[in-house]
């Protein structure tokens with residue numbers, strides 16, 4: 001393998017695949033979802049995030065920060081019991097009737113039947129084995145949306161004490177420690193301390209879907225330029241600063257995002273919902 | 284010199300083989316109307332044009348130190364190679380477990396053995412209980428990323444890569460999911476041998492050995508440790524190991540041969556960082572396929588094996604005893620575990636070696 005290829009792989013394997021992937025934002029698909037969704041009520045507390053400028057992990061090539069507008073985010077992931085109420089209100093999203101294009105065969109894998117949680121599952125553990133389509137439909141039915149990748153990563157910069165802990169020596173390492181624990185998705189939500197914003201379980205339970213999980217390069221990229229710039233952008237991102245290169249936790253997250261497709265359902269992947277602040281009073 | 288006869292015969296056979304294959308290549312290329320004078324280019328054209336016969340069969344793969352049966356003189360065929368990526372706890376040194384990431388639950392991963400012209404369907408399954416996505420980059424593969432992008436598999440998913448083996452040699456494969464140094468540092472590497480048409484010359488013993496450097500934390504839980512990024516970046520490993528475990532080639536795990544036999548070691552280096560100075564104490568390598576390629580050097584004491592590279596070493600064992608395999612960067616052997624043994628049994632010939640009397 002040529003050195004250039006190698007560096008590309010090392011730092012931006014994900015970029016290559018991200019660039020070639022189809023966006024899941026199929027207008028027609030969205031229409032179908034919207035037209036047929038039954039509303040559900042959730043009681044999860046939403047946290048106000050004032051937003052601000054942040055340096056994306058991937059795109060800091062010419063020091064252009066991305067502006068993240070204020071938004072609301074669920075303080076925790078969507079739970080098994082919440083998802084049960086969603087499929088109860090929305091028969092088309094039950095495991096026996098979901099369209100194969102919306103979820104692979106592992107959808108809600110361990111549920112014995114359409115409206116039955118897995119035997120050993122805690123109702124207050126995050127729901128997993130859900131596709132991006134299903135997560136998006138859930139969010140719609142709750143009058144919300146999925147967080148954008150930038151919103152999610154903005155929150156992920158925080159540790160318990162500061163809104164941006166990325167320069168701290170232990171930041172990435174502590175996250176990896178959490179990532180490496182097997183079976184963590186079976187634990188109930190909100191058992192660990194919240195981060196600076198009051199958001200729980202950002203790292204210690206599951207991978208989370210984001211609205212634009214597989215369009216990493218085109219969203220929030222302040223550079224002009226077309227598709228061809230994406231790779232360059234990503235390659236060079238590794239060279240911006242040592243602390244970012246050492247942010248192995250972020251590499252893992254982006255690796256995960258680029259390894260999934262919108263209909264995939266994964267054992268340790270769930271989601272939480274977000275909302276625009278302008279909608280705050282309408283729900 | 285009498286004792287070196289077998290090796291001489293081996294060399295002769297290989298010479299004949301390569302002459303034969305050049306002849307074949309000439310025929311093939313002249314049929315195709317290709318007029319090239321570079322042997323490598325010719326070689327490549329030939330492998331591409333090699334037609335496979337029969338239905339795809341599941342290839343035998345083995346865990347170290349064993350290797351699958353030689354390809355011999357069979358023609359090009361279709362193979363299905365099954366690999367599963369897993370994240371497991373296993374012993375790295377006495378009483379200390381480490382969270383390894385593996386191909387087929389072993390470090391190094393399964394040894395894959397094909398011949399040039401073979402067509403391989405590689406099925407990479409990522410275990411359902413994996414935390415992370417994994418993939419495979421095979422240095423034997425011609426194509427983008429060596430297949431890494433094409434095989435990216437999320438936990439519980441399977442990815443498939445089709446490739447044709449074009450270049451004979453001994454190649455490293457490894458996971459290239461981000462962050463790559465961590466995936467390799469945790470043990471995600473192995474070897475794939477692409478034998479030339481007609482196979483490698485026959486030997487009596489073949490073994491699979493792969494070196495890797497490991498960076499660990501002060502055990503967080505009792506007896507269990509995991510990857511330490513700071514040490515990896517500093518390239519200061521706690522362990523430098525053959526086959527992923529201290530003592531994997533010692534005691535009852537020693538590799539063996541009998542006096543008079545020819546031994547071939549397929550030696551790889553997964554890294555992620557260190558270059559190995561591979562040496563067998565008390566032996567001289569009759570043949571070394573330098574860097575796992577086609578150039579053969581003779582009478583070599585120590586051979587360099589780059590991270591992400593390999594070497595095939597061959598020697599005839601002439602005298603009984605325990606021969607120590609080391610990375611001759613010796614602190615690694617004495618302090619960090621890069622040590623193994625080859626046990627040779629049989630009759631001692633005092634002409635070769637004889638401890639003098641007082």
Ligand SMILES: [Cu+2]
Pocket residue numbers: 368384416417418458459460466471
């Ligand atoms: Cu991997």
